[in-house]
Amino acid sequence: MSGPKPSANSDAPQPITVLLVDDNPETRENIKKLLAFEADIKVIGTAGTGREGVAQAKEHKPDIIIMDINMPDMDGLEATSAINKSVPQSAVIIMSVQDETDYMRRAMLAGARDFIAKPVSMDDLITTIRTVYRNHEAFRRQYQMAAFSTPEQALRQATKLEGAQGERAGRIIVVYSPQGGTGVTTLATSLATLLMTKGVRVLMADADLQFGDVTTVFDIKAQATILELLPDADDIDPEHFDNIIPTHGSGLKVLASPHKPEQAEEITKNRPGVYRQILEKVRHNYDYIVIDMAHAIDELAASLFEVADQIVMVATPALPSIKNARFALDLMDRLGIAPDKISVVLNKVYSDRDRKNATLPTDRIQSFLKRQIRLEIPVVDERMLLGAVLRGVPLTIAERDRSKPPLKQFAELSKQLVDMMTASEEDAPAVPSADPKKPQGGGLFRRS
Ligand SMILES: Nc1ncnc2c1ncn2[C@@H]1O[C@H](COP(=O)(O)OP(=O)(O)O)[C@@H](O)[C@H]1O
């Protein structure tokens, strides 16, 4: 006999399996009863202590674990840490009456994927379960596919599957424009998304610390942003880093900017070198790191220009943008940034007919910038751009209607951008040696 719920049919999607860990039997029962109304969610176990929770997690490997903090025996944070190490395919949602940032931070560092306040609103809980499940999917798949017993084995296997050795190339691509609105975020997110389709590991880092848009573009909620990583910056473990930062449904990892603009100063003012420091610690866990930059050239920006393997300088074919690009290129020159790692890309280029009299011709731009324009990306309908990135798929796949020339061109040119970024890999020096303490050349403001 088949089960009573449609989800029990073999051809229906599997429900999200949930383990409830709370020392209060009433809370457990209530949540369990209410979750029973959701066809896509199935509570497969409950536990009353942290220790019992860990044991059940190991046995059942549920998709989601709802974890109380204050419990006898082993508290929820400790249990979360233990689960994160031994059952990484399960995602923990911490539930606590202490709705404080410090608790939230500790929960995230223990490896929790989300945090909800008690008393729990069922709507909130259900939405959170579905979101965390979705965001954890790529990670879960990696472990299921590898089907090994320890995370280390699985990770090693996953690495092997992609044909790399233990260390990944960790190539850093900075996308930058001195002016806002030129399309830095659009191109950086398109680039990262397209790289993902090559089956490589990609980290999308939002270094626009005040007004970062990456989590908005990908529609993800980041509990652990760069700020939460600061206290441990000196001794961050790449794997732990990878576990606590959010994952987009496509598998793309995201290093988010702080939630509030005023928090940016913690880095830009107090510790401008820390961003680079963190990236250098974790870079060899990824094939590519794509950085979406803010527009200022400050110490943070200079440190990222330095560490970058490639810089995509974005400008639009309008006079102010070109003038600012020229200033930025000159400044980069004075900072000792190698010119051959900079690719100038024009974005929002109108077709020749529309362009006449409205914007600058490419040859004039080139002679003014004293650089080749590597790529010209046309103006496209913004709604299509947004829709594609939001779904985490490149425009080429997202849009069936390729008859519209700008759209087709945009897709092709974005791919060319990817090719440009991946092709120069061959000319570039090989993967740096395994020694992460390799000395870095020069100070911030050394001259070329
Ligand atoms: N090629 C393009 N065609 C049309 N609109 C674009 C194009 N590139 C970017 N945009 C739009 O321009 C606006 C600014 O882009 P964004 O990537 O946020 O710029 P930045 O990060 O440089 O401030 C966004 O609304 C974006 O959708």
Ligand SMILES: [Mg+2]
């Ligand atoms: Mg931006």
